[in-house]
Amino acid sequence: MATKVITTVNFDKLIKAIRKKYPNVQKDLDPLIVQLKRGETPGNRLQRIASYEAYKVRVPNRDAQRGKSGGYRVIYYVRTAESVYMLEIYTKTEQEDVPDARILAAIEEVRAEAQEAQHDTSESETSSADNDPGS
Numbered sequence: 001m002a003t004k005v006i007t008t009v010n011f012d013k014l015i016k017a018i019r020k021k022y023p024n025v026q027k028d029l030d031p032l033i034v035q036l037k038r039g040e041t042p043g044n045r046l047q048r049i050a051s052y053e054a055y056k057v058r059v060p061n062r063d064a065q066r067g068k069s070g071g072y073r074v075i076y077y078v079r080t081a082e083s084v085y086m087l088e089i090y091t092k093t094e095q096e097d098v099p100d101a102r103i104l105a106a107i108e109e110v111r112a113e114a115q116e117a118q119h120d121t122s123e124s125e126t127s128s129a130d131n132d133p134g135s
Contacts, residue, residue, distance in 0.1 A: 002037045004083045010106060011086045018072075018089065022063040025072070029089075032059055032074060036084045046075070048100050052107050053078040054087070061091065073098075077107050085110045 007015075018025050035042050043057025054077045061071035075088040075098060087106040088098050
């Protein structure tokens with residue numbers, strides 16, 4: 001079963017801003033997304049955020065023609081074996097790093113949304129079972 005790669009609202013906003021300067025950003029990210037869908041975890045695990053499985057990976061930027069060192073940094077969070085959340089993307093030339101607090105806040109937001117969705121799903125299953133005349 002393929003891993004589901006989910007972008008957060010913040011990630012989508014960041015991509016939109018980056019695309020203005022680097023129009024091939026999505027093409028540059030495609031190989032990473034393929035790896036994530038195969039269940040691979042490329043990059044380096046963020047040790048400062050040890051309580052969660054979060055990684056930072058370098059992605060080359062073909063528009064800047066600088067390779068990985070001058071390319072993008074992508075931070076993603078492995079929620080389960082079936083789901084990976086893209087949290088942050090930035091260019092190394094424009095930003096040095098992302099503060100740990102921002103990464104932790106993004107992970108907490110993902111976890112809260114996932115819990116809420118799970119709660120909503122279990123409620124709808126319960127209410128549909130309550131309304132089932134055959135039960």
